[in-house]
Amino acid sequence: MLKLGNVEFKSRLILGTGKFSDTATMIAAIEASGTELVTVALRRFNRDKPSDDLCAPLAKLKGVKLMPNTSGAMNAKEAVRAAQLGRELSGSPFVKVEIHPNPHHLMPDAIETYLAAKELAADGFIVLPYIPADPVLAKKLEDVGCAAVMPLGAAIGSGSGLSTAEMIKLIIRDSNIPVIVDAGLRAPSEAARAIEMGCDAVLVNSAIAAAKDPVAMAKAFALGVKTGYAARQAGLMPKSDIAVATSPLTSFLK
Amino acid sequence: MFLTVNGNKIEHLGDGTVSALLAELGATPEHTALTVNGDLVFSKHWKIFKLNDGDTIEVLTFVGGG
Amino acid sequence: MNLPAWLNPEPWLNRTFTAADVQHALGAESPDEETLAALLSPAAADFLEPMAARAQALTRRHFGRTIQLYVPLYLSSWCSGGCAYCGFASDRQTDRHALEFDAVEKELVAIKAMGFEEILLLTGERSHKANLDYLRECVKLAARKFHNVTIEVFPMSGNEYAQLAEAGATGVTLYQETYHPETYDRMHRWGPKKDFFQRLEAPERALAGGLRFAGLGALLGLADPRHDMLALYRHARHLQKTYWQTGLTISFPRIRTEAGGFVPPHPVDEKMLAQIIFAFRIVLPDVPLVLSTRENAAFRDGMAGLGINKMSIASKTTVGGYGDRGSEEGQFDVSDTRGLDEFCAMLRSKELEPVFKNWDGVYRLTA
Numbered sequence: 273m274l275k276l277g278n279v280e281f282k283s284r285l286i287l288g289t290g291k292f293s294d295t296a297t298m299i300a301a302i303e304a305s306g307t308e309l310v311t312v313a314l315r316r317f318n319r320d321k322p323s324d325d326l327c328a329p330l331a332k333l334k335g336v337k338l339m340p341n342t343s344g345a346m347n348a349k350e351a352v353r354a355a356q357l358g359r360e361l362s363g364s365p366f367v368k369v370e371i372h373p374n375p376h377h378l379m380p381d382a383i384e385t386y387l388a389a390k391e392l393a394a395d396g397f398i399v400l401p402y403i404p405a406d407p408v409l410a411k412k413l414e415d416v417g418c419a420a421v422m423p424l425g426a427a428i429g430s431g432s433g434l435s436t437a438e439m440i441k442l443i444i445r446d447s448n449i450p451v452i453v454d455a456g457l458r459a460p461s462e463a464a465r466a467i468e469m470g471c472d473a474v475l476v477n478s479a480i481a482a483a484k485d486p487v488a489m490a491k492a493f494a495l496g497v498k499t500g501y502a503a504r505q506a507g508l509m510p511k512s513d514i515a516v517a518t519s520p521l522t523s524f525l526k
Numbered sequence: 527m528f529l530t531v532n533g534n535k536i537e538h539l540g541d542g543t544v545s546a547l548l549a550e551l552g553a554t555p556e557h558t559a560l561t562v563n564g565d566l567v568f569s570k571h572w573k574i575f576k577l578n579d580g581d582t583i584e585v586l587t588f589v590g591g592g
Numbered sequence: 593m594n595l596p597a598w599l600n601p602e603p604w605l606n607r608t609f610t611a612a613d614v615q616h617a618l619g620a621e622s623p624d625e626e627t628l629a630a631l632l633s634p635a636a637a638d639f640l641e642p643m644a645a646r647a648q649a650l651t652r653r654h655f656g657r658t659i660q661l662y663v664p665l666y667l668s669s670w671c672s673g674g675c676a677y678c679g680f681a682s683d684r685q686t687d688r689h690a691l692e693f694d695a696v697e698k699e700l701v702a703i704k705a706m707g708f709e710e711i712l713l714l715t716g717e718r719s720h721k722a723n724l725d726y727l728r729e730c731v732k733l734a735a736r737k738f739h740n741v742t743i744e745v746f747p748m749s750g751n752e753y754a755q756l757a758e759a760g761a762t763g764v765t766l767y768q769e770t771y772h773p774e775t776y777d778r779m780h781r782w783g784p785k786k787d788f789f790q791r792l793e794a795p796e797r798a799l800a801g802g803l804r805f806a807g808l809g810a811l812l813g814l815a816d817p818r819h820d821m822l823a824l825y826r827h828a829r830h831l832q833k834t835y836w837q838t839g840l841t842i843s844f845p846r847i848r849t850e851a852g853g854f855v856p857p858h859p860v861d862e863k864m865l866a867q868i869i870f871a872f873r874i875v876l877p878d879v880p881l882v883l884s885t886r887e888n889a890a891f892r893d894g895m896a897g898l899g900i901n902k903m904s905i906a907s908k909t910t911v912g913g914y915g916d917r918g919s920e921e922g923q924f925d926v927s928d929t930r931g932l933d934e935f936c937a938m939l940r941s942k943e944l945e946p947v948f949k950n951w952d953g954v955y956r957l958t959a
Contacts, residue, residue, distance in 0.1 A: 313589055313592075318532075319552045325587055353561075428592065470622060509616070520641055
């Protein structure tokens with residue numbers, strides 16, 4: 273079971289709801305994925321674009337919790353404000369702290385994320401910060417009460433996969449809280465790889481929303497995550513050949 | 527009274543409560559969060575919270591996001 | 593008395609590992625506790641050569657071709673303790689000495705002149721001759737000359753550790769001796785050291801108090817080595833995950849002959865010791881592993897760079913002994929009696945570079 277704060281989840285796949293062509297596809301993808309946690313963003317209400325409004329369709333989903341993100345915030349203060357608005361609107365204690373000042377590469381601001389996470393954790397939120405794959409930052413966020421850390425696999429929407437794998441392994445090694453890869457995944461095989469490697473869950477958005485058949489891709493990602501977990505439990509075979517030196521190193525041990 | 531709502535100047539013709547404003551805008555209260563002059567106003571206060579002429583209001587809802 | 597669940601290695605001790613398990617462990621992508629248990633198992637004894645090769649590759653990757661050198665200075669042999677295996681136990685007939693401060697200074701000058709930059713200061717259990725105030729003063733003296741000052745002394749409170757950190761101590765070494773409670777109780781016949789948990793929790797107090805490094809270890813020979821080494825690993829991982837801004841080292845002291853003739857109940861031979869060291873290098877690839885002059889020259893020469901990346905040399909386990917002639921009986925018999933130059937020449941012949949300091953203490957703010 274994946275445990276975030278005091279809430280347990282059977283599914284280790286978390287879905288983002290952005291970039292879908294329409295709400296109906298998004299809802300169908302969520303259902304196909306079996307996810308129990310989805311992210312949403314806050315935007316100004318626009319009476320002329322009611323189709324953007326997700327609240328009604330999301331409310332109909334059974335067993336799916338909402339995790340508002342703070343996307344759009346440029347600094348910690350704005351992110352805290354966004355989180356409070358999100359909690360007020362959703363009634364959910366979950367928040368994904370996401371602060372990316374540069375609108376091109378969308379890389380997360382480590383310093384502002386730390387400041388926001390610290391304040392929100394103290395205010396009772398279940399905080400999941402989206403961060404560069406930095407092992408020191410991850411421990412600092414754990415220390416201030418985050419429920420998990422979410423290191424990026426690669427830049428949002430890049431589809432570059434687990435480019436930060438070695439860093440993520442270091443984070444996993446010393447973390448006492450779940451490690452969730454968020455951003456950059458393109459294929460279900462990469463989600464499987466992340467779980468095999470030791471991640472507790474993955475968060476996927478672009479790879480599903482921008483697939484040719486998002487609903488089928490959502491299902492495929494769910495299978496990928498389950499496969500990765502089953503493989504990890506089964507114990508993968510050894511990787512390397514055991515190289516033996518030409519002159520024995522241990523001849524001094526008689 | 528005149529209010530700035532989501533960046534647009536509008537004239538509010540109701541009784542000046544948040545509830546009245548949302549009804550005027552056609553926003554569903556359960557799907558809306560609101561700030562007045564930068565401060566979050568909790569929904570439990572909407573029936574009584576009085577807006578003032580010149581207030582800046584953000585009316586927010588959830589949309590898709592990663 | 594039961595070990596807490598996080599420390600207790602019992603789950604691994606009933607399992608039998610096969611050659612296939614060992615192969616699997618050697619190829620593990622992210623070595624963990626199961627890897628260690630397999631590599632410590634009797635089945636792994638047939639795999640020493642591949643384990644050594646892997647250990648050497650990992651040591652080179654994380655530490656280069658270097659060996660960190662340090663030296664111990666026994667400040668005092670006064671001890672009220674009752675450790676059955678130690679030459680300084682209170683029921684042993686040995687002269688007791690404690691260095692006066694000017695003698696300490698003389699020793700430090702001599703050691704610094706030899707070329708060392710890292711020093712280990714040792715005392716026995718807390719005594720009137722070697723108490724906190726004495727220790728603090730010695731640490732201050734040492735910190736003026738040495739970039740790393742490690743203390744291997746009696747366990748103390750967090751506040752006391754903080755005082756030593758402020759005085760310039762950078763690390764604490766404290767061997768649990770054995771993680772097997774019944775054995776621990778039997779071996780530590782009287783004195784404050786009888787308190788198993790007070791000792792176990794001391795490294796955490798030291799790290800919380802501001803000391804940067806903690807050195808762990810168990811005295812091989814006291815109890816089942818597999819039990820103690822698995823518990824030692826759990827202890828190390830616990831500290832790594834909690835005090836993540838600090839450094840760990842692990843030592844592998846093996847009971848050696850000493851004047852009192854204590855015979856270890858679970859003797860560990862050189863092959864087993866090598867197997868243990870290779871296994872630890874494989875599962876903790878970036879933790880310094882330490883070998884002292886308890887071991888003989890041939891073994892140390894072979895193990896340098898094969899997992900081991902930190903060693904003492906030219907050591908005296910008598911009180912003082914570097915500046916002035918030392919006292920007669922040491923805590924244990926030194927096996928490798930070579931001098932520093934001879935040892936460094938040996939290292940260089942194996943393409944290993946002796947390193948005396950790996951960071952500068954000059955910017956540290958101390959009293």
